[in-house]
Amino acid sequence: DAGVTQSPTHLIKTRGQHVTLRCSPISGHKSVSWYQQVLGQGPQFIFQYYEKEERGRGNFPDRFSARQFPNYSSELNVNALLLGDSALYLCASGGLNQPQHFGDGTRLSIL
Amino acid sequence: AQSVTQPDIHITVSEGASLELRCNYSYGATPYLFWYVQSPGQGLQLLLKYFSGDTLVQGIKGFEAEFKRSQSSFNLRKPSVHWSDAAEYFCAVGRGHNAGNMLTFGGGTRLMVKP
Numbered sequence: 226d227a228g229v230t231q232s233p234t235h236l237i238k239t240r241g242q243h244v245t246l247r248c249s250p251i252s253g254h255k256s257v258s259w260y261q262q263v264l265g266q267g268p269q270f271i272f273q274y275y276e277k278e279e280r281g282r283g284n285f286p287d288r289f290s291a292r293q294f295p296n297y298s299s300e301l302n303v304n305a306l307l308l309g310d311s312a313l314y315l316c317a318s319g320g321l322n323q324p325q326h327f328g329d330g331t332r333l334s335i336l
Numbered sequence: 337a338q339s340v341t342q343p344d345i346h347i348t349v350s351e352g353a354s355l356e357l358r359c360n361y362s363y364g365a366t367p368y369l370f371w372y373v374q375s376p377g378q379g380l381q382l383l384l385k386y387f388s389g390d391t392l393v394q395g396i397k398g399f400e401a402e403f404k405r406s407q408s409s410f411n412l413r414k415p416s417v418h419w420s421d422a423a424e425y426f427c428a429v430g431r432g433h434n435a436g437n438m439l440t441f442g443g444g445t446r447l448m449v450k451p
Contacts, residue, residue, distance in 0.1 A: 229379070258437055267340075267426050267441030268380070281431075281438040315379055324370060325437065327379035 227251070229328035231316050237334045238306050246301045246331045250318030256280075257299040258325060259291055260315040268315055274299055311335045338363040338429050342442035349417050350450045357412040357445050359427030368430035369410040370439065371401055375423045383425075386410065397421070422449045 230249045238244050250257050256275045260268035270283040274293035288304045297318075303310055311334050317325035339362045349355055361367055368387055372380040384395025391403040401412045410427060424446050428439040 256437060258439075260439075267428075267443050268439070270438050270440065273437050283438075317380075319437065324382050324385050325439065326382070327372075329377075329379040 229316055229318050229326055231314075231328040231331050233331060234329070235332045235334075237336060239336050240306055240308060242306050243302065243304050244306060244333060246303075246314050246316075246333070248299045248301070248316030248318075248328060250297050250299070250316075251326055254318035254320065254326070255297055256319050256325075257293055257297065258317045258319075259299070259301045260317065261285075262313040262315055262330070264312070271301070306335050308335050338367075338431065338440050340427050340429055340440055340442035342425075342427055342445050344445045345443070346446045346448065348448040348450060351419050352416050355412075355414045355417045355421070355447070357425050357427075357447070359410045359412065359442060360408050361410060361427070361429045362408065363429050367403075367410075369401075369403060370428045370430065371395065371399070371410075371412050372426045372428060372441075373423050374426065374444075380426065383412070417447075417449055419449045419451065422447055 232247045258273040259271040262268040272291040273281040277293045291301045293299045313330040315330045317327045319325045341360045343358050370385045371383040374380050383399050384393050386393050386403045394400050399414050424444045426444045427442045431438045
């Protein structure tokens with residue numbers, strides 16, 4: 226079975242631009258969560274969506290937004306990119322009270 | 337708010353030696369605890385989880401962890417380390433009703449294995 230898939234794998238942007246990251250969950254999983262992992266640190270929770278509704282939000286500015294589609298895939302959008310947004314963005318899928326399965330992430334570099 | 341502390345940033349062990357990675361958490365209710373492993377350039381793989389019940393939990397790849405409520409700890413152990421275990425290890429706690437979701441991670445412990 227396919228795992229959690231994320232696209233693109235790598236992305237380079239400049240400050241002030243906008244970016245959209247995509248995630249396809251494991252088949253049958255209705256929950257998708259997003260995490261930001263800055264180099265040398267543990268992942269930080271950004272959003273969780275379940276059945277297309279936002280179920281949780283971490284301590285991130287409004288420049289970060291997300292949505293979940295009817296097929297349970299998800300997009301993470303970041304506006305007005307800053308140098309500090311450079312990170313590995315991880316998507317995870319699972320059931321509502323089940324452990325998360327993570328994708329390999331999107332490496333975002335801001336110049 | 338919950339938090340997770342992994343006191344050891346780096347640990348080096350010899351192949352075949354035993355391993356213990358420390359994790360301390362802060363959480364107001366019954367914690368849901370996890371250990372994940374991350375190889376370079378990859379995502380996180382779940383090693384084991386504690387939701388309730390037996391405080392000694394077994395995971396994949398020969399790992400186990402013990403939940404000690406009195407010490408607010410959830411240390412990861414392996415009796416004999418293999419070179420392929422070299423990676424970054426993260427302890428995490430999940431929130432309330434969304435037990436497996438909205439994880440708070442520790443800063444990680446990088447494990448190096450000497451031949």
